[in-house]
Amino acid sequence: EAGVAQSPRYKIIEKRQSVAFWCNPISGHATLYWYQQILGQGPKLLIQFQNNGVVDDSQLPKDRFSAERLKGVDSTLKIQPAKLEDSAVYLCASSLGLAGGLGTDTQYFGPGTRLTVL
Amino acid sequence: AQKVTQAQTEISVVEKEDVTLDCVYETRDTTYYLFWYKQPPSGELVFLIRRNSFDEQNEISGRYSWNFQKSTSSFNFTITASQVVDSAVYFCALTASYNTDKLIFGTGTRLQVFP
Secondary structure (H helix, E strand, O other): OOOOOEEEEEEEEEOOOEEEEEEEEOOOEEEEEEEOOOOOOEEEEEEEEEEEEEEEOOOOOOEEEEEEEEHHOOEEEEEEEOOHHHOOEEEEEEEEEOOOOOOOOEEEEEEOOOEOOO | HHHHHHHOOOEEEEOOOOOOOOOOEEEOOOOEEEEEEEEEOOOOEEEEEEEEOOOOEEEEOOOOOOEEHHHHHHHEEOOOOOOHHHHHEEEEEEEEOOOOOOEEEEEEEEEEEOO
């Protein structure tokens, strides 16, 4: 079974530029998550989707970050404009979502996108 | 508020040594889940184990074992006879509340196993 796919794996941009990341979850997984992992820290949840609806985006900096999950499968995360402090690894994860976001499904992670903002 | 503490920033061992990674958590919920993930240099977080708050039985999977003690709010991870391939950053995580999948991660412990 294919795992969570993400692209690109690496991205280098200058501050104030825009960038987008793509994620394809494990087939059949209803729940999709985007995490930000700053160097030396644990991942921090940015946004959680259940199918194509948002369950939790309380930690998403909405003035510059946006995410969508059209058709409840693939998802894109965008940063516009980027700041130096956005340099991090952006991880996508998915889970079965059987409990509709009210349970404890195990999350499976992709390889991440390493973003460097100069 | 929920919190996960991994006090060991980095551990170095020689191959075949046993090593224990500590995890202490804080939560007011009576129902919660704890996880361990491994992050090798490739960057992907690999799921290792999930344990619910009502199951305090220790678990063993090959060279890996986990000790869950609610009395001390700890969920420690032991690798027996460590191997070079075990070198990675290990994260402990806790569900943010009983009715969500949201995970609160610790800061991770970097394990280096030398041949």
